[in-house]
Amino acid sequence: MIPDLTLELILYSTALGLVSIGLAGLVLSRHSFRRVLALVIAEAGANLMLVLAGYRWDAVAPIVTTLGKQPQMVDPVPQAMVLTAIVIGVGIQALAVSILIRIHQRYHTLDRNEMAELMDAEIAATAGTARDVSQESPLGERPIPPITGSAVQARGGRS
C-alpha cells in the first residue's frame, strides 16, 4: 500500500534521507574533507527533523500581536533550538576544516587510511615501540612457524 504523498511525509522522509546520506558518506568516503561535508549533510537532516517536530500545518509564525484574537501559532521552541544547533554545527565545521589544513601541512594527505597510518607510525615512534599491526602490512610472528628447508627434506620432501 502506498501512503498518500503529503508534504509532511515528503519532509519527514527528506530528514531521514539526509541523515542516512550523511552517515553513508561518513562511512564510505576516504577523503577527509568529504567526510566533513557528509557530516554537514547529516546535521542538516537532524535539524530538519527538529524543525518538523514543532511545526503545525494550520498555523502562522509565532509573533504575538495586540490585535484581537490570536490565531494558531507554530511552536517556536524547536526553531530556537535549531538556530542553536546550526551555530554549534558551523563552529565545529570551521574547526574541522582548520584542523584539516594543519594535517595537510604536516602529512600532505587527507586520505583517511593514509592519515591513520601516519598517525600510528608517529605514535609508535614517539613511544619507541614497534608499530602496531596495520591493515596494509601486518606485522608480528606467524602463528605457525614456516617449515625450514632441512625439515622438509627430513620428511622426504624436496626443498
Added chain:
Amino acid sequence: MNEHLMLTIALPLLGAFLLPIIMRSSLAMGVWIGPAILGYGCWILGNLWLHGNGQPFSIAIGGFAPPIGINLYVDAMALLFAFATQLLGLIFWPFRLDQDTPKRQALMLLLVASSTGLALSGDLFNLYVFYELVAVSTFGLIAASSSGAAYVATIRYLILSGIGSVLTLFGIALIYAQTGTLNLAHLAQLAPDQLNNDLGLAAFLAILIGIGVKAELFPVNTWVPEVYATAASRLSAFLAGLVSKLAMLVILRLLLLIFHQPEATQVILILGILGVISGEFAAWRAKDMRRMLAFSSIGQLGVIFIAVALPDERGVLAVLALSLHHMLIKSGLFMLADHWGGSLDRLRGLAATSPLAGGLFVLFALSLVGMPPLPGFWAKFTLITELAGQTDPLYMIGLLVFLLATVIEASYLFRVAAKMYQTKPTENVRINAPDSGGLSLTTASLFGAGLIAVTVMVSPLGEALQAVAAQAQDVDLYIQTVLQQPLGERQ
C-alpha cells in the same frame, strides 16, 4: 547561597572569554584568574555540600519556572560530580607558560564550565549544548599538542563525535515530537504514558550512541587510544577521569528518569560487556604505557556500563562507587605515565631509581584489580553481589566477563609492576623515571594519598554514597522538586 551555584558555570565561561584579552595586557595577573575562579567554584560547592540540608533543589534560570524555563537540578549526585569537576580542573590546570598559554587556559576554563553544566543541567537540550561545548573545547585542547598525530587524532575524534551529536539531536527531535517538552522532570512525568514504546526506545538508542562517544561506549570508542596517546597527560587524565564519567552520569539520569524499557538496559548491558572484553584484551596486548591505560579505561568504563544496566538502587550505588574509584585511580595513573610515555620495556628497574613512583603504581594497580582493604575491592564487591542477585542469564554473562576481565587486568598490570621491580636494568635502555620533585609525581602522590584516605574511611563514605544513590533513584522527588507540585496534578 543556592543561587551562587550558577556562578560555578557562569564564572568559568566569563573567564574563558576574557582571559585572552586580560593576558594580552598583563600575563602576571592573567595566570591567577583561572585557578582563582575554580577555587571559588570548589568553595561554593563544598559549602553547599557541608552546610546544605541534603535535600535536592532546583534553580530556574532566567526567571521562568520549569517546565517552560531551563533549570539546574542539584541533588547530591550532581553536587558530587560538579565538585569533582572543579577540583580536578584545578588539579589538572595547565600551568605551563608559553605562547599558547592564554588559549590553553581559556579552553580549559570552557571545558570545566561545560562539564559542570553537564552535571547540573535539568533540560535535555541544555545538556546537548553543554555536551557540544565539552566536545569543542576538548578538540582544541587535544590539537594544542600541535603534533601531526594529535591533529589526526583530533579530526578522527571530531568526526566520530559529530556523528554522535547528529544522533543525539535526532533523538531529541523524536522526544520533542512525541512529548512537546525537553525538561527532564516533565519528561519523567510524561514518560510512562508517551515514551514507553518503540519511538521512545529509538530515541534512547540514538541518544545513547551519541552521548556514548564521550563515555567510551563500545562501538564508538575508537578515538580513545589515539587521543590519550597524543594529548598532554594532564588532559588525558581529565578526560579519562572525569569527562567520561559525566557522560555516563547523563546516560544514568536519562535511564533512571525517562527510559524504563527493559530493552534499554539490555542494550547497555550487551555493549558494556563487549566494551569490557575488547578493552581489556587490547590493554593486555598494548606495548606502551599510555595506550595500555587508554584501553584499560575502555574496559573499566564497560564495567561501569554493566553497573548502569542494573535495575535498582544498589546498581546506582555500584555505578557511583566504580566511577569515583576509577576517577581517582586513572587520574593518578595518567599522572604517573606523564614521564612514562615510552614502551613498557623502558620501565625495567624503575623502582630502584624512583621508589615512590613504583610504589604508587603498585598501590593503584592493587586497587584497580580489587585487593580487599583498598576501595576498589568494595566497589567491585558491590557490583558482584548485585550481579549475582539477578535472575536474567544476561547478567550472569556480565558477571563472568567481569571476573575474567579482572584476571586479565591483574595479568597486565602486574606484568608492568614486575618489570619495575626487576633489579638489573637492561643495558642501553633509557629509563623514564619521573624526577622526584616533579609536578606530575606530586599530583600522583596526591591521588595516592586520597586513595589511602578513602581506604581508612571506607565505611562512612559507603553510607554517604548509599544516601546519594537513594536520592538519585527517587524519580518522584525529582519531579516534585523541579515542578514544585505533587505528582499527577499537571495536564
